[in-house]
Amino acid sequence: MQKFPEKEKSSLQDPDVFMALDDLELVAKGVVEGALSGLHRSKFIGFSNEFDSHRDYQLGDDLKHLNWNLWGKTDKLFIKQYESDTNLSLYIFLDQSGSMLTNNGKGSKWAYAARAVASLCYLAMKNRDATGVYLLENSIKNFIPPAVKMGHFYDVVSLLQKSNVKGSFEITETIESIVPLCNRRGIVVLFSDLFDNEEELLKKMEYFKMSGHEVIIFQILDPLELDLPEKGEYEFVDLETGKTIKADVEDLRETYKNTVNKWREGLKKRCKNMGIDWVPMTTDTPLKDVIIEYLLKRIIHY
Amino acid sequence: MQFINSIFLIGLLAIAIPIIIHLLKNRKVQKLWLGSLRFLIEAQKSKRRRKNIKELLLLITRCLILLILVALFLRPYLGSKQDYSKTESSTVILVDVSGSMTGNYNSKSMFEAEKDKVEELIKELQATTNITIAAFSDDIYEVQDIKDLKIASGTGTNYGKAIKWAQNKLMNGKKKQMDIIMLTDMQISGLPSDAITEWSNLINFHLYPILPSGKNNIGINNVIIPKAFAGTTHHLFPELNISGDEESIDNVQLLINGKKQNVSKFSLEKGLEWTPEKSGWYEGEVILENSDSWQFDNKYYFRTYVNALKSVLLVNGYKGESKYTDASYYVEKAFLANENAKNKSINTKVTNQFLQEKEDLVVFCDVNELNTQEVEKYKTYLEDGGTALFFLGNKMNENKMNSLFVDDVFPVKIDKLADTSTRPILKWNSEHDALKLFNNRNNGDISSIIFSEVYQLTPHTKATVLASLNNGNPAIVEMNYGKGKMIVVANSASRELTDWPISRMFLPIVRELSYYLIGLSESKENKEPEICSLLKNPEPGIYGEVRKVVNHNPTESSIEITEKEDFLKALGIKQVQKDIVEASIEKASLSKNRVRKNELSHYFVILLLVFLGMEAFISYNLK
Numbered sequence: 001m002q003k004f005p006e007k008e009k010s011s012l013q014d015p016d017v018f019m020a021l022d023d024l025e026l027v028a029k030g031v032v033e034g035a036l037s038g039l040h041r042s043k044f045i046g047f048s049n050e051f052d053s054h055r056d057y058q059l060g061d062d063l064k065h066l067n068w069n070l071w072g073k074t075d076k077l078f079i080k081q082y083e084s085d086t087n088l089s090l091y092i093f094l095d096q097s098g099s100m101l102t103n104n105g106k107g108s109k110w111a112y113a114a115r116a117v118a119s120l121c122y123l124a125m126k127n128r129d130a131t132g133v134y135l136l137e138n139s140i141k142n143f144i145p146p147a148v149k150m151g152h153f154y155d156v157v158s159l160l161q162k163s164n165v166k167g168s169f170e171i172t173e174t175i176e177s178i179v180p181l182c183n184r185r186g187i188v189v190l191f192s193d194l195f196d197n198e199e200e201l202l203k204k205m206e207y208f209k210m211s212g213h214e215v216i217i218f219q220i221l222d223p224l225e226l227d228l229p230e231k232g233e234y235e236f237v238d239l240e241t242g243k244t245i246k247a248d249v250e251d252l253r254e255t256y257k258n259t260v261n262k263w264r265e266g267l268k269k270r271c272k273n274m275g276i277d278w279v280p281m282t283t284d285t286p287l288k289d290v291i292i293e294y295l296l297k298r299i300i301h302y
Numbered sequence: 303m304q305f306i307n308s309i310f311l312i313g314l315l316a317i318a319i320p321i322i323i324h325l326l327k328n329r330k331v332q333k334l335w336l337g338s339l340r341f342l343i344e345a346q347k348s349k350r351r352r353k354n355i356k357e358l359l360l361l362i363t364r365c366l367i368l369l370i371l372v373a374l375f376l377r378p379y380l381g382s383k384q385d386y387s388k389t390e391s392s393t394v395i396l397v398d399v400s401g402s403m404t405g406n407y408n409s410k411s412m413f414e415a416e417k418d419k420v421e422e423l424i425k426e427l428q429a430t431t432n433i434t435i436a437a438f439s440d441d442i443y444e445v446q447d448i449k450d451l452k453i454a455s456g457t458g459t460n461y462g463k464a465i466k467w468a469q470n471k472l473m474n475g476k477k478k479q480m481d482i483i484m485l486t487d488m489q490i491s492g493l494p495s496d497a498i499t500e501w502s503n504l505i506n507f508h509l510y511p512i513l514p515s516g517k518n519n520i521g522i523n524n525v526i527i528p529k530a531f532a533g534t535t536h537h538l539f540p541e542l543n544i545s546g547d548e549e550s551i552d553n554v555q556l557l558i559n560g561k562k563q564n565v566s567k568f569s570l571e572k573g574l575e576w577t578p579e580k581s582g583w584y585e586g587e588v589i590l591e592n593s594d595s596w597q598f599d600n601k602y603y604f605r606t607y608v609n610a611l612k613s614v615l616l617v618n619g620y621k622g623e624s625k626y627t628d629a630s631y632y633v634e635k636a637f638l639a640n641e642n643a644k645n646k647s648i649n650t651k652v653t654n655q656f657l658q659e660k661e662d663l664v665v666f667c668d669v670n671e672l673n674t675q676e677v678e679k680y681k682t683y684l685e686d687g688g689t690a691l692f693f694l695g696n697k698m699n700e701n702k703m704n705s706l707f708v709d710d711v712f713p714v715k716i717d718k719l720a721d722t723s724t725r726p727i728l729k730w731n732s733e734h735d736a737l738k739l740f741n742n743r744n745n746g747d748i749s750s751i752i753f754s755e756v757y758q759l760t761p762h763t764k765a766t767v768l769a770s771l772n773n774g775n776p777a778i779v780e781m782n783y784g785k786g787k788m789i790v791v792a793n794s795a796s797r798e799l800t801d802w803p804i805s806r807m808f809l810p811i812v813r814e815l816s817y818y819l820i821g822l823s824e825s826k827e828n829k830e831p832e833i834c835s836l837l838k839n840p841e842p843g844i845y846g847e848v849r850k851v852v853n854h855n856p857t858e859s860s861i862e863i864t865e866k867e868d869f870l871k872a873l874g875i876k877q878v879q880k881d882i883v884e885a886s887i888e889k890a891s892l893s894k895n896r897v898r899k900n901e902l903s904h905y906f907v908i909l910l911l912v913f914l915g916m917e918a919f920i921s922y923n924l925k
Contacts, residue, residue, distance in 0.1 A: 099338055102335055104334065104335065193338075222336075234333070235332070235334070236336055236339055236342055252345045252346060256341055259345050263341065
């Protein structure tokens with residue numbers, strides 16, 4: 001696998017950079033390697049125990065992997081090679097509703113989430129974690145089940161690139177249909193703005209928690225969805241319904257901000273009560289936070 | 303409620319400004335896409351209603367501020383037109399309607415500009431003063447309405463008379479405030495020779511000069527129209543009045559019966575060429591196409607009669623060596639004066655030329671006899687409708703001529719030469735077509751004609767005596783033969799015998815006899831054109847281009863304008879006189895500063911301050 005240049009690792013932590021790139025692979029590698037480079041080596045990284053094959057000993061190889069039995073029989077030095085085992089299953093749900101297309105800055109919420117999904121996949125692949133990606137549409141038709149194999153990351157990238165984001169639908173029902181597919185305990189990650197019936201959605205996510213999964217909800221919002229522009233007359237358009245409202249933001253800004261914050265505080269509280277990790281993000285947040293949050297959760301799970 | 307400055311009512315349109323701003327404000331918005339509007343709707347619920355009420359209040363307040371501003375300019379006051387100040391004020395507007403006001407004033411006439419100004423003044427002043435409008439030129443008269451103002455064509459200006467009339471009018475109904483407003487072009491010719499001395503200090507005088515805009519106002523005053531004959535080229539001479547510096551006039555058109563005549567390069571010396579084809583009435587129009595031409599004086603209409611050119615054969619009985627002793631000299635000059643005429647003169651000795659061609663009139667002057675061949679031709683000529691005019695000399699062959707008398711082709715029988723004493727014409731037939739012109743003594747006095755050495759004549763039984771001398775002897779006798787007609791004058795018009803040829807009665811009477819014989823006047827219709835006034839009676843004289851000046855509504859088209867200071871001085875208006883407005887017509891403004899007792903302006907000022915405060919308060923709170 002291609003090694004990412006050291007110099008560019010840090011630059012890809014900047015949302016201005018990774019949101020400008022269309023190459024999800026490049027973004028994922030950059031983000032993950034950039035994030036990992038700042039961490040201490042974890043005991044979980046590279047864990048495996050299943051024998052696969054032998055190869056000739058080379059100078060510098062760890063002697064603990066030397067097959068002494070084979071040396072006794074053949075008088076030649078062979079190193080035992082192991083097939084990595086899957087450590088855990090990672091289920092990533094990505095909200096495909098039209099509201100995810102909100103784009104009042106560097107890119108849409110969906111584009112940001114897609115980059116996060118790719119990055120998580122890449123990281124999981126490096127750790128031999130089985131990663132499945134489920135696109136939450138009006139039914140569950142576009143998904144990749146968890147697997148650890150060569151090319152799995154590219155399948156995920158391909159799925160993301162071909163996906164279609166539009167419309168308004170109840171993703172709670174879609175999530176409900178995914179439940180049977182997540183039979184192995186692991187980490188369930190949801191990328192959504194939680195604009196669609198969030199009460200019901202949290203209940204569904206609570207079900208995963210109760211089934212033994214660790215649940216992380218990344219709530220991704222556009223910066224302007226949190227804080228309206230300072231002044232001016234605007235025609236606000238609902239991306240899902242097309243409904244419009246004309247308003248002077250100068251009058252509404254404070255009220256709006258308070259209302260949204262109140263709503264988010266409520267979400268935070270509910271998630272905490274359910275034992276769900278709720279991670280608020282905006283499209284100008286560095287993706288490193290997503291990686292770190294995942295790794296922390298992985299430690300807990302393991 | 304009345305308004306002093308009602309013109310500012312137009313300011314009400316300004317109310318549209320805040321309304322438009324209000325409407326535009328709601329239209330100029332940017333689009334912002336959000337994932338959900340639920341929080342926005344929630345936030346709006348509490349804000350919107352309050353804001354809408356405030357915005358409406360703000361709009362209403364701003365509209366009211368504009369209304370109050372307009373009202374301040376309008377200067378409203380309570381009361382009817384018959385309020386205190388009006389009953390104490392009187393104004394006479396003197397409007398110059400003399401001919402000179404037909405001059406140009408930009409795109410209209412000075413008179414039109416003057417009327418506009420009067421209308422404006424009435425609107426301004428009618429609420430505060432009693433107005434009397436008077437039109438003046440040579441004379442002055444009061445008018446009830448602006449529509450009654452008419453240009454007094456052909457009149458001059460008399461400022462003194464107009465001002466005295468206005469003074470009397472004001473002093474008769476004496477008020478606290480009295481004004482005379484005069485609109486005029488300040489013609490020098492209209493100023494009184496002595497300044498007006500009886501000025502009342504109570505009367506204010508306002509002068510609105512309305513001056514012609516062009517440097518060179520030009521009008522056609524007269525057109526000299528020749529007495530015209532068919533087939534002959536004539537020249538019409540326009541007489542132009544030019545005010546200001548003289549400039550070249552080259553675009554003068556002549557229309558005859560509506561058809562433009564081909565006039566090459568016009569010059570005042572050359573005039574307008576015109577060649578009528580046939581006899582009859584012609585209606586013409588001389589048009590001055592010049593940017594400075596006067597609106598009402600750039601056209602001159604005329605109607606004139608064109609005579610058919612007649613051929614006259616003058617037969618001289620005696621051809622003297624000296625023209626001053628030639629008996630036929632004056633007759634010949636009378637008939638042959640027009641070089642264009644087809645007239646010719648022969649001597650009786652050249653008999654082969656006698657009546658060789660068809661003539662309209664044969665004039666025998668001092669012809670003492672006709673030979674047989676000539677008699678025959680003469681008879682045939684008369685039978686066919688020819689006419690003959692005889693001027694008898696004092697050496698007639700009585701036998702020969704009396705044989706003509708016997709043959710009914712000569713109206714008188716020659717008996718003998720009368721005494722040598724001079725005899726005036728005493729009686730004449732004033733009803734006869736040939737002589738009725740002279741019923742008006744201004745056209746000539748027949749009794750002033752004096753003959754001497756006249757033959758004693760006996761009129762033919764078929765003849766008519768038109769005039770006779772004081773001894774009863776026929777002086778002019780007429781008789782018909784066949785279709786023809788002849789007249790005998792018992793005198794040869796020789797200076798040796800009478801002074802008649804050199805008197806002013808010679809040409810008129812010869813002309814009238816000739817016209818009667820050849821019937822020139824019979825073909826004329828006796829109708830007068832409406833648009834011009836031709837002289838009713840024909841001009842004296844026979845042929846030739848007799849220039850006839852026709853005066854048609856001559857206007858005061860020659861402007862000589864005085865300076866304002868001189869004008870006022872000439873009228874006796876002293877410099878110390880108060881309130882002399884010296885404004886031009888565009889900037890004229892009168893009585894704007896009069897403050898009314900019952901004006902409401904101060905209330906509106908207070909209201910304005912209140913609403914301005916409200917506007918500021920609402921604006922601040924809206925944010």
